[in-house]
Amino acid sequence: MKILVVDDEADVRALFEQRFRREIRSGVFSFSFAYSGEEALEYLHAHASEVVLILSDINMPGMSGLELLRQIRQEYDAPPPPAPPQVMMITAYGDETSRQQALELGANDFLTKPVDFSALKEKLLHLTDHDN
Amino acid sequence: MNLNGSVFISILMALFVVRALRNFLDLPARAPHLSRLLGYVWVPGVVLFVFSQIIGWKTDQLDELYLLFLMSTIALVLVRVQQYRPARTLLLALAPYLLYSFIELVSTFISLRLLKEYDDAFENSKGFAFIWLFTFVLIARNQKKHLDKERLERETEEEAKRKIEAYNQELEHLVTERTASLTLQTEELREALKELKVTQDQLIQSEKMASLGELTAGIAHEIQNPLNFVTNFSDVSTELLTELEEEQQRPDRDPGLEAELLRDLRQNLTKITHHGQRAASIVRGMLEHSRASTGERQPTQLNLLADEYLRLAYHGLRAKDKSFNATLTTDFDPELPPIEAVGQDLGRVLLNLFTNAFYAVQKRRQQQPEGYVPTVSVRTRALPGGGVEVRVRDNGTGIPEAVRQKIFQPFFTTKPTGEGTGLGLSLSYDIITKGHNGTLTLETEEGKGTEFIIVLPA
Numbered sequence: 040m041k042i043l044v045v046d047d048e049a050d051v052r053a054l055f056e057q058r059f060r061r062e063i064r065s066g067v068f069s070f071s072f073a074y075s076g077e078e079a080l081e082y083l084h085a086h087a088s089e090v091v092l093i094l095s096d097i098n099m100p101g102m103s104g105l106e107l108l109r110q111i112r113q114e115y116d117a118p119p120p121p122a123p124p125q126v127m128m129i130t131a132y133g134d135e136t137s138r139q140q141a142l143e144l145g146a147n148d149f150l151t152k153p154v155d156f157s158a159l160k161e162k163l164l165h166l167t168d169h170d171n
Numbered sequence: 172m173n174l175n176g177s178v179f180i181s182i183l184m185a186l187f188v189v190r191a192l193r194n195f196l197d198l199p200a201r202a203p204h205l206s207r208l209l210g211y212v213w214v215p216g217v218v219l220f221v222f223s224q225i226i227g228w229k230t231d232q233l234d235e236l237y238l239l240f241l242m243s244t245i246a247l248v249l250v251r252v253q254q255y256r257p258a259r260t261l262l263l264a265l266a267p268y269l270l271y272s273f274i275e276l277v278s279t280f281i282s283l284r285l286l287k288e289y290d291d292a293f294e295n296s297k298g299f300a301f302i303w304l305f306t307f308v309l310i311a312r313n314q315k316k317h318l319d320k321e322r323l324e325r326e327t328e329e330e331a332k333r334k335i336e337a338y339n340q341e342l343e344h345l346v347t348e349r350t351a352s353l354t355l356q357t358e359e360l361r362e363a364l365k366e367l368k369v370t371q372d373q374l375i376q377s378e379k380m381a382s383l384g385e386l387t388a389g390i391a392h393e394i395q396n397p398l399n400f401v402t403n404f405s406d407v408s409t410e411l412l413t414e415l416e417e418e419q420q421r422p423d424r425d426p427g428l429e430a431e432l433l434r435d436l437r438q439n440l441t442k443i444t445h446h447g448q449r450a451a452s453i454v455r456g457m458l459e460h461s462r463a464s465t466g467e468r469q470p471t472q473l474n475l476l477a478d479e480y481l482r483l484a485y486h487g488l489r490a491k492d493k494s495f496n497a498t499l500t501t502d503f504d505p506e507l508p509p510i511e512a513v514g515q516d517l518g519r520v521l522l523n524l525f526t527n528a529f530y531a532v533q534k535r536r537q538q539q540p541e542g543y544v545p546t547v548s549v550r551t552r553a554l555p556g557g558g559v560e561v562r563v564r565d566n567g568t569g570i571p572e573a574v575r576q577k578i579f580q581p582f583f584t585t586k587p588t589g590e591g592t593g594l595g596l597s598l599s600y601d602i603i604t605k606g607h608n609g610t611l612t613l614e615t616e617e618g619k620g621t622e623f624i625i626v627l628p629a
Contacts, residue, residue: 050400050442057407057435098392098489103496131395132490140494153399156406 040167041086043071045079045095045107046129058156067167076102080110083124087115090124092166097130097137104128105144112145125166129154181234182216185241192245195261195315201252209248215240235276242269256318257311264307268300378594379519392486393453397446404439404446411436456483456518466606470509471517473559477503477549480518484525485547488533497532500548507551510559510627516606520599524563524623525549527595530586531567531621538568557629562622569617578613603627 044055052072062068071090073079076099083090093111097104108126115123125148128141133151141149150159189209193199198206216237223233246269249262275293415432418424456479481499489495525547532545550562570578577583579600584593603611607627615621 048396048400050446053438053442054400054403054407057411057439058403098486098496100485100499102498106496131392136494152395153402156403 040067040091040163041069041071041089042092042094042163043073043079043082043090043124045073045076045093045099045104047074047096047099049074059160062160062163068163075099076104076107079107083111083115092125092127092163094127094129097128097141098132104130105140108141108144108146127162178216178220178234178237181237181241182213185212185216185237188241188245192248195311196248196252196255196258198248198252201255202248205248205251209244212241212244232276232279235272235279239269239272239276242272257315260307260311260314264304264311267296268304271296271300374594375598378598387487387490390453390457390483390487392490393483394450397449397453400446401443401450404443408436408439408443411439465515466513468511468513471512471514472507472509473512473517473551473561474503474507476514476518477501477521477551477561480521481525481547481549484522484529487526488529492533495529495533495536495545497529497545497547500546502548502550504551504553507553507559508557508629510629512607512627513602516602520602520611520625521549521561521563523595523599524625527623528563528565528567528621531565531569533567535566535568535618554626559627561625561627563625564620564622566620569619570613570615570621571617575613575615579611 044051052070055070055072056063059068059070063070071082071086073082076095079093079095080102083093095104095107105128108128111124111126126146127148127150128146129150129152130137131152138149148162189212193206193209198209219233219237222228242265246262246265249258249265252258253262271293275297411432415429415436418429418432478501481501485497485499528547532547536543536545544566546566548562548564550564552560552562554560574585579596580593581597582593583597600611603609603625609625609627611623611625613621613623
């Protein structure tokens with residue numbers, strides 16, 4: 040399963056690659072990284088059908104995670120061929136308003152920082168099961 | 172008897188003359204003793220009369236004698252009071268007549284014949300002496316009048332002088348009173364000024380604290396990110412260690428995997444250190460911001476300072492308004508020289524400008540939610556001559572002309588009560604102009620945005 044992680048913090052990459060090293064090694068997950076909303080959209084335009092899940096931070100300079108979510112839902116919600124990607128929002132501001140807003144915009148899930156990686160792994164594996 | 176009796180007329184006349192003289196010369200005041208003596212001027216007349224009766228001396232010269240005596244007395248009196256100018260004039264008036272009377276009397280006693288021979292001359296002299304007397308009496312009278320007038324004038328003048336003096340005294344008293352009350356007022360004002368200065372210091376401190384309050388959320392966010400990394404990299408390192416131990420226990424160890432795990436571990440430790448330092452530097456910045464300024468200038472990297480405070484301000488506002496988002500653009504001149512500045516103070520200025528910029532774009536977004544991209548940018552440029560320019564630009568609501576006039580005034584704020592101290596820009600202005608000899612100006616267009624320009628000399 041191809042997952043696109045969007046976060047303006049570069050070290051997120053090292054963290055994800057280590058947290059999911061077993062899954063990456065075994066080929067269950069494959070990760071791509073984008074450091075801004077704009078970069079994420081570009082990546083999606085190039086690899087639209089590959090990306091199954093997007094994990095995006097909300098608070099980023101420039102295009103915010105919510106704006107990215109809105110655009111993704113606008114562009115990719117047309118009925119298949121490619122199924123629309125799942126989008127999970129991750130934010131340091133875990134308040135109810137943000138959650139509501141994210142869900143209204145079409146987020147599949149809402150996680151707060153610090154990310155509970157074992158819970159996230161569970162969710163991702165669950166998704167993979169569904170996919171298969 | 173008849174002849175001698177005429178002396179009484181002379182006595183009466185003497186009393187009359189004495190009275191007139193007293194009045195004229197103001198004798199009771201000028202020479203009280205003489206004045207009293209003059210009261211007895213009749214005594215010699217009476218004595219003369221009694222004496223002539225006793226000796227049976229019949230002569231018409233008796234009252235001539237008495238008159239001579241009277242005139243002599245008057246002359247003596249006049250000599251005594253000669254300091255008085257009319258008295259001298261009277262003396263001059265009297266002198267010829269006195270002389271004439273004397274000569275006539277003497278000549279009468281000595282030889283009647285001589286008198287007869289020079290009868291005409293005597294008559295003429297008498298007339299002349301009389302006219303002389305009369306004329307000089309008039310002159311004396313005029314002099315007296317003149318002197319009286321002068322005296323009166325002098326008295327008036329003195330009275331006026333006295334009045335002026337009294338008035339002066341009153342004035343001086345008033346001045347003293349006023350001075351005292353002014354001194355008191357000055358003291359009170361000085362006291363009030365001291366209180367105001369204390370209040371001002373407190374206000375500046377509270378402004379700092381208010382801006383710190385705005386920062387708090389930003390700081391919390393900024394600290395949370397590195398702390399999350401520290402936690403996560405520690406956790407994952409433990410996992411890596413466990414995996415490494417497991418690998419070492421296996422009979423068929425994979426040295427490649429072990430090397431990879433070790434490399435990751437080393438990298439993680441470096442990252443933990445890095446993020447720990449990042450959090451520490453944010454806390455240090457916060458402490459520096461809240462501490463009283465030392466006012467010490469040090470070489471300051473404006474690019475770093477601007478970047479740090481831009482992020483803090485952004486996250487500060489984000490924490491208050493979760494839906495808020497803005498595009499931040501930075502255009503830092505890599506050749507920017509370090510500037511001798513009080514970093515903490517410049518940080519406050521930048522924070523203030525950024526906070527205002529975010530406030531402006533947030534307001535415009537509320538007015539125009541569709542198709543608007545809130546943007547705040549900061550640009551630095553090295554100026555020829557060693558100075559630097561920092562431009563903080565927003566595409567927010569812009570500033571109306573009326574507000575522009577007052578924007579650097581203390582306590583002026585467009586924010587609702589309780590949200591702004593109204594000291595931010597005024598303090599910023601002071602820090603840039605007075606503290607660093609620079610300039611703080613702005614360019615703004617309503618509905619388009621605002622740009623604040625800081626210029627600092629080398």
